[in-house]
Amino acid sequence: MxxxxxxxxxxxxxxxxxxxxxxxxxxxxxxxxxxxxxxxxxxxxxxxxxxxxxxxxxxxxxxxxxxxxxxxxxxxxxxxxxxxxxxxxxxxxxxxxxxxxxxxxxxxxxxxxxxxxxxxxxxxxxxxxxxxxxxxxxxxxxRWESLDELLLSFEDSTRIHGPAEAVYDFLHRIQDWPELLPHVEHADVREDQPGIQFATLDTCATRTGTTLTTGLVRLCFPHAARIVYRHTTVPALIAAHSGEWYLEPEADGVRAVSAHRVMLRAEAAAALGPHAQLTDARRHVRAWLGRTGTETLNLARWHAENAVRRLR
CATH class of the missing domain: 3.30.530.20 (START domain)
Known part of the structure; x- marks a missing residue:
C-alpha cells in the first residue's frame, strides 16, 4: 500500500x-x-x-x-x-x-x-x-519476558432457570447495582450513545474493608446477550482489566458467564506485603474478581428465577 x-x-x-x-x-x-x-x-x-x-x-x-x-x-x-x-x-x-x-x-x-x-x-x-x-x-x-506471569484469564458461570431477557436486564442496569449488589456502594453512569455506558463504581474491597473507585466503559449488545467492558481506572494491583458478561441458551434457561482478562502490575506482589510473590497476587486477583462476578451472577439468577415465579 x-x-x-x-x-x-x-x-x-x-x-x-x-x-x-x-x-x-x-x-x-x-x-x-x-x-x-x-x-x-x-x-x-x-x-x-x-x-x-x-x-x-x-x-x-x-x-x-x-x-x-x-x-x-x-x-x-x-x-x-x-x-x-x-x-x-x-x-x-x-x-x-x-x-x-x-x-x-x-x-x-x-x-x-x-x-x-x-x-x-x-x-x-x-x-x-x-x-x-x-x-x-x-x-x-x-515486557515480553514477564507477560506470561502478568497475564491471566478466567471465567465463572452459573445456570439460570429463567429468561435470558431478565438476566441481561439485571446485568445491563448497572446504575441500580448499589441497591442490588452488596459489594457495590455507589454508581455514576451515563449513556450518551445507545449501548455505550460510561460508569464509575465505588466497591468494597473485602480484604481491607476499604472502598475502591474504578471507571469503566461498557459496550452492550442486547441481541447477542453480551456486555463487554474495559476498565479505564483500575486498582493498584492491576495494570489493565477487560471482561465480558455473556449468556448461552440452554434447554431450560441460560448459562450466564462472567469472563475476565487481567494484566497485573509488575509490582503487584509488593502491595500484598513484604513476603508476597507474584503467584500470591495472581491468586488474590483471581479470588477477588471471581467472588464479585459470582455474587453478581447469583443475584441475577435470583432476579430472573423470581420473575418466572411471579408470572406463574
Missing part, C-alpha cells in the same frame, strides 16, 4: 524484544485492550487465506478517542514471512475513503528489532499520531 498523499506519515522505533514477539503482538488484535491504551474491544469478524503466504482478516474495533467511543472496521493482510501487516481502516459512522497503512518488523539481533508504522490517510485528512501508536506497541512488547 504505497503512499499517495501529502499527509503520508511514517515512524520507526527500536524495540528491546525479538521480532517474532513484536509481530505476534501486532497480529493478535483481540488482545490489544489489555496491552495498548485506548482500545476497549476488538473482535475478529473473519479470517481467510490470501494469495501466497498471507492471511486476510476483518476486525471491528472500539476505542476511546477524545473521551468518546469510536468504532472502526479494518481489513488486514498479515504477511508473517515478511513480518508485515497491511491495513485499511474505515470509521463505521463516517463514509469515505479508508485510512491505509503498514506495520513492519525488522530483526536487529536475537532480542531486538525495528518497528515501523506508515499511515496513508485520504486526501485532506491528517494522519494519526504515528509515533505514539508505534511507541505504545514498543512499550507493550518490551
Amino acid at each position: 504505497a503512499p499517495q498523499h501529502a499527509h503520508f506519515a511514517q515512524h520507526t522505533t527500536p524495540v528491546a524484544a525479538p521480532a517474532h514477539v513484536v509481530y505476534g503482538l501486532l497480529a493478535d488484535a483481540p488482545n490489544w485492550p489489555l496491552l495498548l491504551p485506548g482500545y476497549l474491544h476488538v473482535e475478529r469478524m473473519d479470517l481467510a487465506a490470501a494469495p501466497g503466504e498471507a492471511t486476510e482478516e476483518h476486525l471491528r474495533t472500539w476505542h476511546l478517542h477524545t473521551g468518546h467511543v469510536r468504532s472502526t472496521r479494518t481489513r488486514r493482510l498479515l504477511r508473517p514471512a515478511d513480518r508485515a501487516i497491511d491495513f485499511e481502516q474505515s470509521d463505521t459512522l463516517l463514509p469515505g475513503a479508508p485510512l491505509r497503512g503498514t506495520w513492519t518488523v525488522r530483526p536487529q539481533g536475537p532480542a531486538r528489532c525495528l518497528l515501523g508504522l506508515t499511515h496513508d490517510p485520504p486526501a485532506g485528512t491528517p494522519a494519526p499520531d504515528t509515533r505514539a501508536e508505534a511507541d505504545q506497541v514498543a512499550a507493550a512488547a518490551e
